[in-house]
Amino acid sequence: MAKVLYSVTMSVDGFITGPGGDMQWMRPYLGPNPAVDELTPRIGAILVGRRSHDGDDPYKGEAGEGEAFGGGWSGPLFVLTHRLPERSELDVTYVDDFTKALAAAKEAAGDRYVNVIGANVAKQCIEAGELDEVLVFYAPVLLGDGTRLFDHPGGRTVPLQRIRSTETPTANGLWFTVG
Numbered sequence: 001m002a003k004v005l006y007s008v009t010m011s012v013d014g015f016i017t018g019p020g021g022d023m024q025w026m027r028p029y030l031g032p033n034p035a036v037d038e039l040t041p042r043i044g045a046i047l048v049g050r051r052s053h054d055g056d057d058p059y060k061g062e063a064g065e066g067e068a069f070g071g072g073w074s075g076p077l078f079v080l081t082h083r084l085p086e087r088s089e090l091d092v093t094y095v096d097d098f099t100k101a102l103a104a105a106k107e108a109a110g111d112r113y114v115n116v117i118g119a120n121v122a123k124q125c126i127e128a129g130e131l132d133e134v135l136v137f138y139a140p141v142l143l144g145d146g147t148r149l150f151d152h153p154g155g156r157t158v159p160l161q162r163i164r165s166t167e168t169p170t171a172n173g174l175w176f177t178v179g
């Protein structure tokens with residue numbers, strides 16, 4: 001059965017984008033990362049929010065622009081959106097219902113991970129009790145504003161258990177199970 005993993009690169013002050021969805025802040029931290037190389041073949045499907053899917057790309061102007069993990073992964077992609085497009089794309093399924101999208105992504109992933117992209121979608125996974133693991137890469141930078149890794153007005157405590165840490169010259173990683 002597929003596990004659901006939220007993998008993300010974050011500034012030390014807890015932002016996954018700069019102001020206005022800026023993703024160019026990440027460019028200096030896209031260096032070789034063995035933990036990502038190890039993870040990508042273990043991903044069977046991606047569940048992504050439309051804002052992440054359509055948004056700024058840290059690989060802008062490079063060969064991997066517009067592709068998951070900068071071209072390091074290919075496979076079935078499920079995009080959550082209230083604005084279903086008329087045309088279809090290879091390997092991309094647009095879905096307007098969270099429960100249906102997650103179920104389809106899990107089925108497509110088989111016994112590999114459903115990798116969640118997008119803070120808003122990850123939050124829905126947490127609220128539905130469906131998030132199994134979190135992998136955070138800490139980039140050595142402060143951003144001051146942007147999209148938070150997890151935003152819950154009024155607060156919400158989500159206990160995590162650390163299962164692994166990784167180090168690279170550009171971003172250290174912490175891997176957790178949820179609960």
Ligand SMILES: NC(=O)c1ccc[n+]([C@@H]2O[C@H](COP(=O)([O-])OP(=O)(O)OC[C@H]3O[C@@H](n4cnc5c(N)ncnc54)[C@H](OP(=O)(O)O)[C@@H]3O)[C@@H](O)[C@H]2O)c1
Binds near residue numbers: 007022023080
């Ligand atoms: N630092 C990193 O590692 C990293 C990685 C990936 C992305 N990012 C960035 O992080 C930001 C994440 O953005 P975010 O968390 O604000 O948004 P998001 O989760 O990527 O997408 C949110 C959007 O998904 C759609 N959606 C979500 N739930 C839905 C549901 N239940 N039913 C139908 N549609 C639904 C809606 O789009 P519609 O308006 O179409 O309905 C909603 O506005 C993006 O700017 C992205 O570029 C950062």
